[in-house]
Amino acid sequence: MTTDMEKIVLDHGSGGKAYFRLISDLLVPSFDNPILARLDDSAVLDVGKNRLAFSTDTYVVDPIFFPGGNIGDLAVNGTVNDLAMSGAVPRYLSLGLILEEGFPTDDLEKILRTMKNAAAKADVLIVTGDTKVVPRKAADKIYINTSGIGIIPDGLNISGHNARCGDKIIISGTIAEHGIIILIQREKIEFESEITSDTAPLNSMVQRIIQASDGIHALRDPTRGGVGTTLNEIAIQSNIGIDIYEESIPVKEEVAAVCRLLGIDPLYVANEGRLIAFVSPDHVEKVLDAIRRCEHGKDAAIIGEVTSGHAGKVRMKTRIGGLRIVDMLTGEQLPRIC
Amino acid sequence: MTTDMEKIVLDHGSGGKAYFRLISDLLVPSFDNPILARLDDSAVLDVGKNRLAFSTDTYVVDPIFFPGGNIGDLAVNGTVNDLAMSGAVPRYLSLGLILEEGFPTDDLEKILRTMKNAAAKADVLIVTGDTKVVPRKAADKIYINTSGIGIIPDGLNISGHNARCGDKIIISGTIAEHGIIILIQREKIEFESEITSDTAPLNSMVQRIIQASDGIHALRDPTRGGVGTTLNEIAIQSNIGIDIYEESIPVKEEVAAVCRLLGIDPLYVANEGRLIAFVSPDHVEKVLDAIRRCEHGKDAAIIGEVTSGHAGKVRMKTRIGGLRIVDMLTGEQLPRIC
Numbered sequence: 001m002t003t004d005m006e007k008i009v010l011d012h013g014s015g016g017k018a019y020f021r022l023i024s025d026l027l028v029p030s031f032d033n034p035i036l037a038r039l040d041d042s043a044v045l046d047v048g049k050n051r052l053a054f055s056t057d058t059y060v061v062d063p064i065f066f067p068g069g070n071i072g073d074l075a076v077n078g079t080v081n082d083l084a085m086s087g088a089v090p091r092y093l094s095l096g097l098i099l100e101e102g103f104p105t106d107d108l109e110k111i112l113r114t115m116k117n118a119a120a121k122a123d124v125l126i127v128t129g130d131t132k133v134v135p136r137k138a139a140d141k142i143y144i145n146t147s148g149i150g151i152i153p154d155g156l157n158i159s160g161h162n163a164r165c166g167d168k169i170i171i172s173g174t175i176a177e178h179g180i181i182i183l184i185q186r187e188k189i190e191f192e193s194e195i196t197s198d199t200a201p202l203n204s205m206v207q208r209i210i211q212a213s214d215g216i217h218a219l220r221d222p223t224r225g226g227v228g229t230t231l232n233e234i235a236i237q238s239n240i241g242i243d244i245y246e247e248s249i250p251v252k253e254e255v256a257a258v259c260r261l262l263g264i265d266p267l268y269v270a271n272e273g274r275l276i277a278f279v280s281p282d283h284v285e286k287v288l289d290a291i292r293r294c295e296h297g298k299d300a301a302i303i304g305e306v307t308s309g310h311a312g313k314v315r316m317k318t319r320i321g322g323l324r325i326v327d328m329l330t331g332e333q334l335p336r337i338c
Numbered sequence: 339m340t341t342d343m344e345k346i347v348l349d350h351g352s353g354g355k356a357y358f359r360l361i362s363d364l365l366v367p368s369f370d371n372p373i374l375a376r377l378d379d380s381a382v383l384d385v386g387k388n389r390l391a392f393s394t395d396t397y398v399v400d401p402i403f404f405p406g407g408n409i410g411d412l413a414v415n416g417t418v419n420d421l422a423m424s425g426a427v428p429r430y431l432s433l434g435l436i437l438e439e440g441f442p443t444d445d446l447e448k449i450l451r452t453m454k455n456a457a458a459k460a461d462v463l464i465v466t467g468d469t470k471v472v473p474r475k476a477a478d479k480i481y482i483n484t485s486g487i488g489i490i491p492d493g494l495n496i497s498g499h500n501a502r503c504g505d506k507i508i509i510s511g512t513i514a515e516h517g518i519i520i521l522i523q524r525e526k527i528e529f530e531s532e533i534t535s536d537t538a539p540l541n542s543m544v545q546r547i548i549q550a551s552d553g554i555h556a557l558r559d560p561t562r563g564g565v566g567t568t569l570n571e572i573a574i575q576s577n578i579g580i581d582i583y584e585e586s587i588p589v590k591e592e593v594a595a596v597c598r599l600l601g602i603d604p605l606y607v608a609n610e611g612r613l614i615a616f617v618s619p620d621h622v623e624k625v626l627d628a629i630r631r632c633e634h635g636k637d638a639a640i641i642g643e644v645t646s647g648h649a650g651k652v653r654m655k656t657r658i659g660g661l662r663i664v665d666m667l668t669g670e671q672l673p674r675i676c
Contacts, residue, residue: 008441013471026443027433027467030450031457035465043465045430047489050386056432056485057468060476092383094394095365096434096483103346105364112368119369127373127381129365130395132481133351134674138398140476145434147394147485151385336472 013336015224016268016329020233039237040160041082041220044152051154053088055079056147058096062336064111064141066185068177068196071144072111074272074338076118076126077201078223079146084203085219085275087158087210088150090122095129096145101136111142122201124148156210162217163238167306168284170277172205172291173198173299174250175227179269180258182337191261193254198296200273205294212290215283221275223338225329228267230276231304231314232328238278242314244304244326267316268329270337278306351674353562353608354667358571377575378498379420379558382490389492391426393417394485396434400674402449402479404523406515406534409482410449412610412676414456414464415539416561417484422541423557423613425496425548426488428460433467434483439474449480460539462486494548500555501576505644506622508615510543510629511536511637512588513565517607518596520675529599531592536634538611543632550628553621559613561676563667566605568614569642569652570666576616580652582642582664605654606667608675616644 005025011018028037035043042055059075076093083090095115099108119126177198184191202221209216218238222230227249235242251259251266259266273296279287284302291297314326343363349356366375373381380393395416402409414431421428433453437446457464515536522529540559547554556576560568565587573580589597589604597604611634617625622640629635652664 005443007443008437008439008446008471010439010471010473012437013469019469022469023467026447027450027469030447031454031464033463033465035463036467043430043432045465045487047390047429047487048386048388050388052385052487054430054432054487055466056434056483058434058436058470058483060436060470060472091385092381092392094381094392094485096394096396096485098396098398098436098481099346099350101346101348105343105345108346109364109368112365116369125371125373126369127371127383128393129361129374131351131357131360131365132396132398132674133346133348134398134478135348137475138478138674139481140472143436143470143477143481145394145396145483145485147432147434147483149383149385149390149392149487336470336476 010335011331014329016229020328041085044086051152053083053086053150053152055082056145057082058143058145059338060143060336061182061338062140063185066197067181069199070111070114071142072114073118074199075144075146076115076122077199077272078338079148080122080124080201080203081221083148083150084206085221086152087156087206088152090124090148090150090203092149093124093126094147095126097131098139098143099133100139100141101133103141122203158216158219160218160220160234160237163234163240163278163306164217165240165306165308166281167217167278168281168302169304170279170288170291171301171303172275172297174252175271175274176251176255176266176269178272179334179337180255183334191258195254198271198273200296202273202275205291205297208294209287209290213283213287215280216277216287218278219275222271224270226268226270228326229328235314236312239311241307241310242304243307244316246316246318248301248303250299250301267326272338348673349669352667354567358666379423382424389490391421391424391488391490393420394483395420396481396483397676398481398674399520399676400478401523404535405519407537408449408452409480410452411456412537413482413484414453414460415537415610416676417486418460418462418539418541419559421486421488422544423559424490425494425544426490428462428486428488428541430487431462431464432485433464435469436477436481437471438477438479439471441479460541496554496557498556498558498572498575501572501578501616501644502555503578503644503646504619505555505616506619506640507642508617508626508629509639509641510613510635512590513609513612514589514593514604514607516610517672517675518593521672529596533592536609536611538634540611540613543629543635546632547625547628551621551625553618554615554625556616557613560609562608564606564608566664567666573652574650577649579645579648580642581645582654584654584656586639586641588637588639605664610676
């Protein structure tokens with residue numbers, strides 16, 4: 001370890017640069033196996049004649065209830081989406097609860113009800129679980145781990161490593177809503193708004209676009225670290241250059257207004273119901289069309305493309321015609337976003 | 339919900355009666371599906387032509403370092419063992435970390451190294467992970483979730499629901515060591531002792547006894563709540579009566595001494611490297627023999643049998659010839675034991 005990482009700081013949980021370093025310099029070398037080292041949203045496992053996707057995520061969002069959802073559907077949708085990004089059909093989830101002593105049982109029931117509904121909507125079963133209780137101040141209310149298993153259809157090979165030159169880049173909807181509503185709620189910002197979290201399951205959208213086209217190379221949901229960080233991850237994994245166009249990135253006016261007010265770049269704000277697809281150029285229109293016909297896809301847009309130059313880097317053509325490098329998120333924009 | 343469960347109390351994490359009620363009255367009905375409702379240590383899933391075991395556990399043990407192990411090998415062995423109790427060969431683990439801001443990176447490295455070694459010893463791969471960081475006082479140092487996937491060999495049907503009248507009950511070694519060493523360390527009890535945690539992977543032991551005999555009906559590792567609670571769970575699940583013999587239960591003299599000193603019943607103290615096997619009577623000697631030849635099995639003993647009467651209840655014949663009911667653990671004997 002380098003000496004500037006003596007202690008864990010909030011930044012290590014950001015999903016940005018410090019997180020990426022913690023994962024690549026410490027976590028992955030610790031276990032040193034090629035499946036983990038791929039760093040896709042789920043591991044791909046050969047089990048008998050099946051290929052399975054396996055993924056885990058722990059949810060520590062604060063506040064636990066927010067407009068558009070709560071920690072319960074966030075935990076179901078988040079892991080469903082991580083599985084779906086490998087093209088898998090999500091099937092089974094586990095549920096690991098950490099409860100703080102004194103947590104109201106009513107709130108727990110409400111969260112579990114939300115999880116049940118989210119699981120039904122995403123067509124997955126919660127099949128195994130574990131509950132731990134810790135004393136006051138040893139947790140903040142409730143933390144939820146969900147791990148999941150999905151089945152990858154034969155012949156499919158979708159990965160953050162597979163984006164290639166010429167690919168068009170689609171985002172499935174407007175960005176930054178989840179992160180901004182969490183920020184507004186947590187900091188009690190006085191702002192009349194209709195913004196709600198975008199938390200949603202994306203597995204049916206993924207199945208539809210896979211049926212529509214065999215030209216999908218990479219999928220990822222831009223959660224912690226936002227669209228900017230996710231594009232950087234794929235630029236590194238696929239060793240490609242990415243150009244995006246600021247004016248084509250869909251942001252709701254209300255969300256853009258809050259971002260301007262607070263000096264936040266929506267490119268680095270977490271989404272919980274959006275996907276980014278890297279698609280071969282001759283397939284992009286039919287994939288875009290399929291996404292737009294999905295429940296959460298009506299605002300889908302082409303936001304960029306893979307270029308032959310600047311491998312490992314993301315550039316943005318700005319509204320006023322400039323060109324700037326979009327780096328990974330540096331510093332903690334907002335802890336406990338999911 | 340009954341009104342005496344308005345808030346979560348430490349007791350709900352004990353693995354005992356309150357825990358069992360939380361699980362059966364709230365968690366299981368919330369999701370209402372037959373796989374979860376079986377309440378075995380792992381869910382059994384039909385995936386293509388394979389039967390998979392899937393399990394999850396979150397580790398919140400305090401202290402995180404203790405004689406005989408740390409939270410890292412505890413987290414690997416615990417989930418490996420939950421998978422093994424269905425007869426599965428554990429294959430893949432996920433790793434979900436919650437880190438408290440300020441946690442020393444050196445300690446994290448040490449824990450990850452221990453996990454790597456434990457995974458190698460149990461012959462499983464850690465293939466996917468997630469890391470969250472929360473502010474100071476929103477967690478206590480580090481919590482670890484591991485979820486796991488194992489493959490169940492064809493034709494095997496081992497479950498807490500399958501114990502039957504006449505079965506002999508084997509424990510694979512001396513009991514109560516993990517719980518007692520955690521108690522001694524946490525409470526800083528001045529006691530010269532050689533006691534170490536029994537944390538260990540049991541999957542190779544399980545594979546050996548399955549090869550030795552097809553008369554194994556139920557397996558379970560008596561963790562939170564101890565042997566007493568685990569036997570009660572199986573008595574309920576299989577709707578059988580259980581008799582155990584106090585004098586045949588192996589307890590190291592040092593452990594027994596601490597228990598006497600503190601007024602603790604070793605029957606309710608957690609184990610992290612022991613299994614209980616329900617075996618048809620004509621197979622018991624060969625299973626016992628196979629266990630005794632395993633690394634962690636030399637102190638294995640037959641501790642009781644399944645009887646025709648008192649279904650759902652566990653009785654113990656005491657050293658002085660009495661007969662008493664062994665109930666589930668009531669009240670929190672020791673929080674954050676695993």
